Amino acid sequence: MRATVIRGPQDIRVEEVPDPRIQQPTDAVVRVVNACICGSDLWAYRGVAAREAGQRIGHEFLGIVEETGPAVRGFAPGDFVVAPFVWSDGVCDYCREGLQTSCPHGGFWGQVGSDGGQGEAVRVPFADGTLVQLPKDAATDEALLPGLLALSDVMSTGHHAAVSARVRPGSTVAVVGDGAVGLCGVLAARRLGAERIIALGRHRDRTDLARAFGATDVVAERGEAAVEAVRELTGGQGAHAVLEAVGTEESMRTAVSLARDGGTVGYVGVPHGGSAGVDISQMFNRNVALAGGVAPARAYIPELLPDVLEGVIDPGAVFDRTVGLDGVPEGYRAMDERTALKVRIAF
């Protein structure tokens, strides 16, 4: 089959690779229908996150089950499925508690030795613990596919930011990061009943989408000026819940500063290079909490799926470009240059 590999920084290629096959009785092989490129893939693309030359890449996909191992009970060939961005065994303490990202048998699509999402097919370990069933007729519903695909990562991650930040009905929320995750955070906050949602961003196409997703205010300033602006909008107090969807030291500092005393920063921006430090003395006197991390998408998809299927939310709006598999390298370039927000790959 053909799949996307990363050969080095800025060097994304589509190559012929071995066809996936069942290796363990709990495996499934899934033919990919839709995949996409994630903002976090850009860390590898830019050489900030190390990858082996030739490693697969991509961790978000929808697909049709082609084959299942003898121990797979919940899926059969022909099923339409969504994969969360990590696999998990479904039976350990953490999986049963809904923290599948901590499953000791879990892994990340595209890690060394595994298939990535940006390819024609994927061997899925622990299919029963990992995949989520979708309605079969949705597989050909072009209007639905982007929203379902977003459940793989960005919508679940935005939701994790909002849940971790304890967004509640009536909350005032600030969102740091105007990428797909930040925008999905806006959508998640609105879904959870936030009364006021302040999106930080300055790119018109992104802030327009933020408003469409439920942002009541947009703040174009950054850093200290953004903190000032948000305080002004909130009677000097700041936001009950702040969603941090960038992962740099500066964005984290801004996020903590935006929080109202007693508030919580829900952090989902992948920290890079150990630089995303937090100065506790900035939080101590104000009782600001910090919660979040890598989103257990597998726990959230069943909760979010009905709203996507019923059109209550459409996180698929974050995709502003669609390419075929051959267009993936160009898709990386476009996202790296910020000429695309998020690129969908249709097979």
Add this chain to the structure above:
Amino acid sequence: MRATVIRGPQDIRVEEVPDPRIQQPTDAVVRVVNACICGSDLWAYRGVAAREAGQRIGHEFLGIVEETGPAVRGFAPGDFVVAPFVWSDGVCDYCREGLQTSCPHGGFWGQVGSDGGQGEAVRVPFADGTLVQLPKDAATDEALLPGLLALSDVMSTGHHAAVSARVRPGSTVAVVGDGAVGLCGVLAARRLGAERIIALGRHRDRTDLARAFGATDVVAERGEAAVEAVRELTGGQGAHAVLEAVGTEESMRTAVSLARDGGTVGYVGVPHGGSAGVDISQMFNRNVALAGGVAPARAYIPELLPDVLEGVIDPGAVFDRTVGLDGVPEGYRAMDERTALKVRIAF
């Protein structure tokens, strides 16, 4: 009157100072019955936290109301009261929400221009918002006084650590810090239903008290070895809730490492010198949260008080020495040299 002042590092004196008097209609003047020395006072004593020469010190006290301003409604001369370690107006958004430490009119006993707790009397701003009424007959009950005094700070702060760390019935809890706050954290965790409480400490008198307060296990190791030991005790997983009651970068790192994936560190150790940084990448993949800060004792005292009065908990056991006012400088020395855990001052 006579009160404790700090003249410089290691220079604690008892001096003649002006008698407190009503300055605002919302003030009360309280004659101190019991006060104490806090681990956090030692930061000033050691010169780590800056103080003006001659600044008052002490922020925990029980007393008898001597005089009230004309706007004070809830207290009258003769009332026996406990003061939380900050004053607060009782009417602002934060006070009404139970985060009195963020009251914009609040302040800290001993801050420049205010009385400290380690003196014969204290002018209490916003008496109605600040003080908590105690039964009058408790004022002469020597067995009760230490426990009531502990509500001023250490018991409320230990409780804040436990609440912030989301201790629940059945939780496994680890406590970093064997000072009075850490020990009260053990007591608070047991009170909240923790099933297993692992206290880190190596001083026999302190670990004995930890066991008396409900610790089920004691770990004498520090740093990485402590993390190993706690993982061994918890089937490799770590603690659902970790109480951080030290405030150094090392203790915070240990605390985060002790947390089970998805767990929370409740931090109440006062961070010093901006050094108590946290590496977010240590938390991200494991979804470890961080919550806490300066404890809103005023919110907790009414909840904890009945248990102290009924003998359900006796946080007063943290006091292992009692001095008169003249003995305060010696009390500081003893706590600095760790020959005393916590010193009570009886007037």
